[in-house]
Structure formats: structure tokens, C-alpha cells
Amino acid sequence: MKPVSRSLFNSVTAHIVLLSGAFVIAFPFLWMVQASLRSSGEIFGAVADPITPIQALSDNYGRALFETPLLRFMVNGIIVCGGILFFQILTTVTCAFALAKYEFRGARFMFALVLVMLAVPAQVPALPIFLTLAEFGLLDSYFAMMLPYLTSAFAILLFRQFIKSFPDDILAAARLDGMTEIEIVARVVLPAMLPAIAAFGVFSVSFHWNDLYWPMIVIRS
Known part of the structure; x- marks a missing residue:
């Protein structure tokens, strides 16, 4: 096989594999859009009562938007996921910077604690956190939903490796210019970390948006 033909064959094969994977990933979303334009009987095949897409759009989306508090649920999700991500970045970037760039007594022990935290499931501290929130009357609030996740051991590990x-x-030049350590983190390190923060943000938002365990415990209304 000639070099050009071989390169073309490899390119076509790679595109076929990538397009096949993209279809597998996109198919559930395409099915959801298609199902939203059908009646429930059509979706499950129990009743053959086809309706026009315009009628389905009016009935299904109208019922979802105006007969249920769907928009309120989405706003709650945005507030909780956005608040968690903000505090996680605020706490983990500073902690990761200290572990990566400072030499102090106990640094290795603290890093070992971070690794141990990765192995602790969320169910372990759930009961003491719940009792503390109940004692202070903080159940059924945004703060209660965000409290266990205000920091992240995974983010500390990820950001530490990046900052190292x-x-x-x-950093030495920034200190010579008179910057404080907080200014160095905020104005020098943080802008360079945007790719790592974006990658972690995808994991954080997707996890907490789909989280059901903790909200079912602390939310009553």
C-alpha cells in the first residue's frame, strides 16, 4: 500500500471510529428530544395515539414549564452546583499552592491526609454533619446541601500536580515586585490554571448536579 493511500485509509478509519463513538454518546439526547415531541402512549408503545409535533410541543413543554416547578428546580441546581464549585476552587487552589510550593513541618502528613480523604466515601461523615446542621437549624437550606462539598481532595491533588x-x-520575580502570596495565587498562578480548573469543573458540576444521596437527607421541602 502506498504511503498516501495508507494515510488516507488511516484517516478514514479514525473518522469512522470517532463518528461511531459520537453517535453512541449523542443517541440518548436525540431520543430524549424525539420523545419530548410524542405522547406518553407513543413513547412506551402502549397506545397508538400519534399527535403532531406542534401539539406535543405545546402540551409536553407547557406542562413541564408551567404546571410543575421545573424552572425552580433548575435554578436550585445552578445555585448549589455553582456555589460548591466556587468554594471548592477557593479552598483547593490555595491549599494545593501551599502543598506544592512551601516547605514546612507536616507538609507530607497533610498530603497523606488528602490521599486518605480520597478513599473515604461520602456516607461516612454524613451522620455527624446531619446532626450538626440539625443542631443549628440549618437543614433544608442551600448551605446544608453545599456544606459537605466545600472542598475536594481530588481537586487538591489535581491542582497540586499542576502547580508543582x-x-x-x-514566583520569585512576583515576590520581588512586592506581591503578597495571595496576590501571587490570584494574579499569577490562577490564570495559568484555567485549563485544570475547567477540567475539574466538568467533574464537579456533573457529579453534584446528579447527586441524590445528600439532598434527600437534608432537604424536606
């Missing part, structure tokens, strides 16, 4: 590769000469 950050040049020390840039």
Missing part, C-alpha cells in the same frame, strides 16, 4: 510544574522563577 509552575516555574519558581516567576
